[in-house]
Amino acid sequence: MVDIAQQDAAPAISGGFAEALDRVRRSSEYVVIPLFALLVAGLLFSIFLLALGQSPGTFFALLWRGGFGTGFSWQNTLVRAAPLILTALCVAIPARLGLVIIGGEGALVLGGFAAAVASIPLVHAGAPSFVVLPVMCLSAIAVGGLWIGLVGVLRHYRGINETIASLLMSYIAIAIMNFFVEGALRDPANPNKPSTQAIGEANMIGDVPGLGVHWGLPVGIVVAILLWVLMNRTTFGFAARVTGGNVRAARAQGLPVGRLIVISCAIAGACAGLAGFFEVAAIQGKANASLAAGYGFTGILVAFLARQNPLAIVPVAIFLGGIAAAGGLIQRRMGMPDATVQVLQGLMFVVLLVSETLYGRLPIFRAKGDKR
Amino acid sequence: MSGTDIGFWGVPLAMFAGAIRVSTPFLFVSLGECLTEKSGRINLGLEGTLVFGAMSGYAVSYLSGSPWLGVLAAGISGMFFGAVHGYICKLPKVNDIAIGIAMMLFGTGLAFFFGKPFIQPQAPHLPSINLGGWSDYPQIQSALEINPLFLVGAVLAVVMWWAFKNTRWGLIIRMTGDSAPAALAMGYSVDLVRFLATTVGGFFAGVGGAFLSLYYPGAWSEGLSSGQGLMAVALVIFSRWNPLLCFGAALLFGAAGAIGPALQSVGITQGYYFFNAAPYLLTLFIMIASVSPKRSLKGAPGELSITK
Numbered sequence: 001m002v003d004i005a006q007q008d009a010a011p012a013i014s015g016g017f018a019e020a021l022d023r024v025r026r027s028s029e030y031v032v033i034p035l036f037a038l039l040v041a042g043l044l045f046s047i048f049l050l051a052l053g054q055s056p057g058t059f060f061a062l063l064w065r066g067g068f069g070t071g072f073s074w075q076n077t078l079v080r081a082a083p084l085i086l087t088a089l090c091v092a093i094p095a096r097l098g099l100v101i102i103g104g105e106g107a108l109v110l111g112g113f114a115a116a117v118a119s120i121p122l123v124h125a126g127a128p129s130f131v132v133l134p135v136m137c138l139s140a141i142a143v144g145g146l147w148i149g150l151v152g153v154l155r156h157y158r159g160i161n162e163t164i165a166s167l168l169m170s171y172i173a174i175a176i177m178n179f180f181v182e183g184a185l186r187d188p189a190n191p192n193k194p195s196t197q198a199i200g201e202a203n204m205i206g207d208v209p210g211l212g213v214h215w216g217l218p219v220g221i222v223v224a225i226l227l228w229v230l231m232n233r234t235t236f237g238f239a240a241r242v243t244g245g246n247v248r249a250a251r252a253q254g255l256p257v258g259r260l261i262v263i264s265c266a267i268a269g270a271c272a273g274l275a276g277f278f279e280v281a282a283i284q285g286k287a288n289a290s291l292a293a294g295y296g297f298t299g300i301l302v303a304f305l306a307r308q309n310p311l312a313i314v315p316v317a318i319f320l321g322g323i324a325a326a327g328g329l330i331q332r333r334m335g336m337p338d339a340t341v342q343v344l345q346g347l348m349f350v351v352l353l354v355s356e357t358l359y360g361r362l363p364i365f366r367a368k369g370d371k372r
Numbered sequence: 373m374s375g376t377d378i379g380f381w382g383v384p385l386a387m388f389a390g391a392i393r394v395s396t397p398f399l400f401v402s403l404g405e406c407l408t409e410k411s412g413r414i415n416l417g418l419e420g421t422l423v424f425g426a427m428s429g430y431a432v433s434y435l436s437g438s439p440w441l442g443v444l445a446a447g448i449s450g451m452f453f454g455a456v457h458g459y460i461c462k463l464p465k466v467n468d469i470a471i472g473i474a475m476m477l478f479g480t481g482l483a484f485f486f487g488k489p490f491i492q493p494q495a496p497h498l499p500s501i502n503l504g505g506w507s508d509y510p511q512i513q514s515a516l517e518i519n520p521l522f523l524v525g526a527v528l529a530v531v532m533w534w535a536f537k538n539t540r541w542g543l544i545i546r547m548t549g550d551s552a553p554a555a556l557a558m559g560y561s562v563d564l565v566r567f568l569a570t571t572v573g574g575f576f577a578g579v580g581g582a583f584l585s586l587y588y589p590g591a592w593s594e595g596l597s598s599g600q601g602l603m604a605v606a607l608v609i610f611s612r613w614n615p616l617l618c619f620g621a622a623l624l625f626g627a628a629g630a631i632g633p634a635l636q637s638v639g640i641t642q643g644y645y646f647f648n649a650a651p652y653l654l655t656l657f658i659m660i661a662s663v664s665p666k667r668s669l670k671g672a673p674g675e676l677s678i679t680k
Contacts (some may be wrong), residue, residue, distance in 0.1 A: 100469050159665030163416065163469055164606050168652045171599050177648030182645060257673030297477060304470065346478025348458070353471050357463040 021357050022367075029365035030307055037355035038092070038305075041348040050345070052333060065324025066329035071212075078213040079283070080295075081321030083108065085220035086275035087299025088313045089227055090148065090268040095308040096231055098244040100163045101151060104272040105296025111144035111273025112280040113177045114123025117185065119203065129203040144273015145266040147173065150266030156182035156258040162265075167263040176294050181288055195288035205282040206301070213263050216278030221314055223271060228310040230267075240264055257302065270294065298324065301349045381633050382511055386672065389515030390630020391623045392522060393588045397422065397597070398582030399525040399534060399622035401604035402611070403532060403571035406618055408454075409608055411569035412549035412675030413461055416472025419578040419601030421453040421481020425581025427487040430592035434495035439586050442495070443521070447575045453479055454574020458567035476601070490592050498502035498587045501592045503530075519587050521579070525619075528576075533614040545569055549673030577601065599652065606655045610662055612671040 046056035067077050090104035115136035122132045130222065151169060153160040180186075180196075187197040202309040205215050225269050231237035240260050250257050282285055306312035327341040361364075401418050408415045425446035433442030457475050461468045461660045491673035501523075504516030536542040548565045550553040576617050584600075607625060611617030663669065 039578070100467075100473070102473055154660065157665070158660055159663050160659045161609075163473070164602060165656065165659065167599065167602055168606070168656050171652045171657070172649050175645050175652070179649075181646040183642075269642065300473060301477070337485050337488040339488070341483050342481030343485050346474065346481040349474035350456075350471070351476050352477050353466060354460055354463065356467070357465050359465060 015017075025144040026365055026367060029359065032365075033355050033358050033362075034305060034307070034352060037352045038348060040355075041344070041351040043349065044348055045344050047191075047308070048091050048347075053320045053337065054329075058334060059330065062330050062333055063323060063326045066326025073322075073325060076325040077211040077318060077322040078211070078217050079321075080324050081318040082216035082220050083275040084215065084299055084302050084317035084321055085217075085224055085281060085313055086271045088317055089224060089276075089310060090272040090296070091300050091303035092306065092308040092310055092313060093227060093231065093268045093271070094152070094162070094205050094261075095303065096237075096240050096244050097261055098247070099155065099261065099265070101148060101166045101265065101268060102163055102300050103148065103151060103166025103168075103170040104171075104268075104275075104299050105292060105294070106166070107269040108145045108175030108276040108279070109157040109177050109274035109275070109291045110147050110173040111140035111269075112276030112291045113180070113196070113207040113287040114185065114273070115140040115280045116141035116199065117180075119199040120185075120197055123197070123203065125199055129323035130200070132199070132203045133281060136203075136281055137274070140273040140277035140280075141270040142273070143233075144276065145270035148269025148272065149262055149266035151269075155265075155305050156261045170296065176238075177287060177291070178289065187286070190286075193288055195286040198286045199281065203281070204285060205278070214278060214282035215281055216275070219274070219278070220317075223274070224310045224314050227267070227271075231310065236260075236263075248317075252369075272299075298345065301345055301352075304349065305352055380638060382638050384662065385511055386517055386634030386637055387630045388626045389511075389633060391516075391627035392518060393626065394629040395582045395622040395626030396522045396587075397524055397580040397600055398521060398604050398607060398625045399522075399529065399603050400583065401577045401621060402618040402622055403452075403525065403528055403615055404450075404576030405605050405608045406573075406611075406613055406615055407545070407576070408566075408570045408573035408614055409550045409676055411545045411566045412552065412671055412673050413458075413566045413570060414468055414472065414605070414677060415454065415457050415475075415573060416458055416469055416602065417453065417457055417475030418472075418478060418574070418604065418607060419576050419597065419599065420448045420476040420483070421577040422581040422584070422597050422601040424453060424479045424483040425450045425578030425587040426596050427483040427490065427581075427592055428578075429443040430495050430585035431486070431490050433488060433586055434493055437496055439496050439498045442586055443498070443579055445581040446578040448578070450572050450578020451575040454568070454571040456572065458549045458570030458600070461520065461570070462563040462567065462605070483593055487592055487594070489597030491594075495586065497590055498583075500587070519583070520586065521583050521587065525622075534616070546673070549675055552675055571582045577604075603651060603655050606659055609669070610655075610658050612669060613673065614671060625651055625672070 009191050047060055049056045065074055068074060077292060087104040087108060088155045090107060091101055094101045118139040121133055122135060147169065148166065151162050154160040154165050182194045185196050185238045186194050186215070207214055208218060231240065242253065243255060243257050244261050276291060279291055284290055298320055302313055302317050306316040323341055323344065327338060330336060330340055331338050401422055405415060405418055406647045428449040429442040432445035433439045437440070453475060457471060460466055460471050498519055498521065500517040500519050502513070502515035502517050507513055536546060544555070544565060547558065548560065548562050555565065578668030581597070584596050589596065603625065607621045608618060611621045629651045630649050632644055635647060636644060652673055
């Protein structure tokens with residue numbers, strides 16, 4: 001209580017520029033601490049590399065080159081960042097309500113699968129791509145939204161832990177896709193890798209002109225901005241944040257907690273489903289096991305690194321997309337397993353969560369006169 | 373064929389055999405999780421511990437030639453993961469569920485990283501005890517080939533159930549799990565008790581991983597565990613934090629996991645992927661049926677974040 005009183009009192013005393021500077025200093029905590037955590041993770045990973053007799057210098061140089069060094073690597077990075085933005089939103093939106101949802105992978109896979117299935121009759125009927133693509137997109141969003149929305153329903157009406165339920169459902173989602181892709185919906189023209197029928201070259205989403213990256217990236221950025229507005233500038237977002245802060249207080253205020261939870265989960269799932277749509281319509285051209293490429297899991301890390309802020313997710317997704325894009329180069333040049341990137345990501349995740357303990361403890365970020 | 377063909381009776385028999393074979397990793401992970409949760413903390417990272425245990429157990433067994441040394445190595449590596457989780461979680465403002473997810477990704481990443489060279493070679497397996505010598509049916513004989521680790525797990529379940537009720541340590545763990553202030557008032561360090569419970573729980577999960585790679589399915593691969601560590605967490609909730617019920621639930625899950633292969637063995641391959649999803653569906657339905665938001669769960673540790 002004392003804190004709040006003092007922070008509120010501060011603008012009255014000092015004014016203008018000094019006050020703005022002070023606000024920047026205090027809120028910079030949310031940028032400095034994650035950056036510091038990344039630095040520590042980098043150092044720990046360097047020690048790991050040294051212990052294996054590898055050079056950290058070479059590793060980080062390759063990481064830079066493979067992720068951000070050339071125009072081609074930027075393209076590769078951004079293509080990976082597009083689904084990461086959307087799967088990270090799948091974690092970040094429910095996180096505002098205090099829910100930890102880690103089943104984005106399942107919603108992505110089912111969304112992509114639904115998009116591919118929806119396209120089959122339309123392609124057979126010879127429908128033009130301006131009909132096929134919206135139908136694919138809407139079915140991906142609907143199925144993804146239903147899938148994670150169901151997690152929200154189970155959470156609110158049955159009290160089932162959403163973390164466990166969402167991960168279990170993501171295994172079920174992958175099994176559902178495999179069941180159909182290897183059975184009823186398998187394309188006989190594709191004997192090597194079980195897949196659904198291709199949506200056809202004419203229906204593929206092209207690249208953004210001059211960028212060499214498909215439309216999933218700008219769409220992802222727009223969705224992130226829209227969801228930031230929704231969560232921070234609307235009554236819905238305010239109610240959601242109140243629910244996340246204190247469920248009992250939200251109930252006492254008469255907020256529809258159940259509806260908020262289910263809608264937020266459905267929005268989250270729709271984002272992941274949309275990511276699946278772009279993977280099918282812009283990259284794979286059909287649904288197969290390649291859809292489960294781990295974007296859902298990396299998205300969890302992106303969301304936590306961005307502190308569940310939809311706007312911060314965009315740069316963080318590009319950063320982690322770059323790390324993933326550099327994986328191949330590191331694998332070839334240094335002769336290290338492809339799991340190297342996974343180790344680095346895991347280490348970053350652990351160190352980042354440990355750094356949470358620093359919030360509010362470092363004097364330089366505190367309000368003036370706060371002598372804790 | 374006439375003497376040994378038992379037709380569709382093969383399905384329940386294969387499920388019974390599968391229940392014994394497949395349940396062991398569930399059993400170990402759920403006992404480890406049960407111990408950790410009884411002390412008031414949740415470790416979602418046991419999936420990563422399980423995978424890393426499987427890898428290290430297989431690697432040590434291959435390099436040393438002794439599968440039991442592999443089991444020990446898997447347990448010790450699991451203990452290490454448990455200790456890291458236990459240490460981090462005692463820091464203020466750190467979310468134990470999120471740390472669990474991070475440790476899960478980190479553990480699997482490390483296991484894949486170090487496990488690359490061990491995907492091809494064949495490591496010595498754990499021996500099995502043959503209890504089916506009395507039968508002429510090879511199916512029954514193979515169903516009753518029981519791994520010693522299964523028996524160890526069964527004994528462990530009984531010992532844990534007894535120890536929670538009747539020993540000083542059992543009481544201390546239950547007290548820390550139910551009310552940290554009470555434990556503090558009695559002069560016990562809540563952090564230390566939880567740290568130890570998480571560490572030992574990690575040991576159990578690591579041993580469960582060694583079973584996967586050294587007995588059944590019996591080889592290290594990157595797709596070895598798919599969510600078994602996580603299902604075990606749900607299984608602990610289902611068995612109401614009772615080690616004896618954990619044993620029963622593990623058998624049930626083992627049987628569910630064996631439906632797919634059992635049907636395949638009698639020639640039904642349709643829907644193989646669907647039956648492979650059976651354990652996940654079972655977990656989900658069991659959670660839907662057994663959890664309710666209206667009442668608190670019987671036997672749930674009061675300090676556990678997941679039931680609040």
